[in-house]
Amino acid sequence: MSQPETPDAFIEHRLRSAMSNTCSSVYIVSSGSENESKNAITITSFTSVSVSPPLILFCVNKSSRFASLIERSDTFAINFIHNDQIEIAQICSQSDVEEKFRQKGWLYKSGIPYLKDSNHVLFCDKTCIEEQGTHLVVYGNVKEVETENTKDSLLYYKREYAVIPDITTAL
Numbered sequence: 001m002s003q004p005e006t007p008d009a010f011i012e013h014r015l016r017s018a019m020s021n022t023c024s025s026v027y028i029v030s031s032g033s034e035n036e037s038k039n040a041i042t043i044t045s046f047t048s049v050s051v052s053p054p055l056i057l058f059c060v061n062k063s064s065r066f067a068s069l070i071e072r073s074d075t076f077a078i079n080f081i082h083n084d085q086i087e088i089a090q091i092c093s094q095s096d097v098e099e100k101f102r103q104k105g106w107l108y109k110s111g112i113p114y115l116k117d118s119n120h121v122l123f124c125d126k127t128c129i130e131e132q133g134t135h136l137v138v139y140g141n142v143k144e145v146e147t148e149n150t151k152d153s154l155l156y157y158k159r160e161y162a163v164i165p166d167i168t169t170a171l
Helices: 007-020 065-072 086-092 097-102
Strands: 027-032 038-043 046-050 055-061 075-080 106-109 112-115 120-132 135-147 154-157 160-163
Touching: 027 055, 027 065, 027 086, 027 112, 038 055, 038 065, 038 086, 038 097, 055 065, 055 120, 065 120, 065 135, 075 112, 075 135, 086 097, 086 160, 112 120
Parallel strands: none
Antiparallel strands: 027 038, 027 075, 046 055, 055 135, 075 120, 106 112, 120 135, 154 160
């Protein structure tokens, strides 16, 4: 395998490699409304910022179609995906919006699309967006949390979807 030519390209290459060895939970962020434009995107870059007040953030590539929608939207949902939802995670990682919403399981709450079968759904008001490098960092104030399932979370590891094996705590 050839090495990148510039120091920055070398660091970017090494960072991608390091991040691919980090296991992350999979989420689908959805926004828009039932009667207007809507979209959903599969992400792994999500975290809680604060419990009081309840704030979260996620990152999305600013060149994606979803980025232009989230910049215009005031609300969104974070769907916590479980290991039986690999197919919808794969579909939402693609750009065909119509195909995403042809899938079973989409409902609307206060006009926001969400996946009813997700482990959890956070309904959020967007508080701000920061542009950082190639991505937008989107902050949200959590207004409601729904829990539907407690199935094992779908994971992303080494550039593939993965499921949680039997885990025992290390003591």
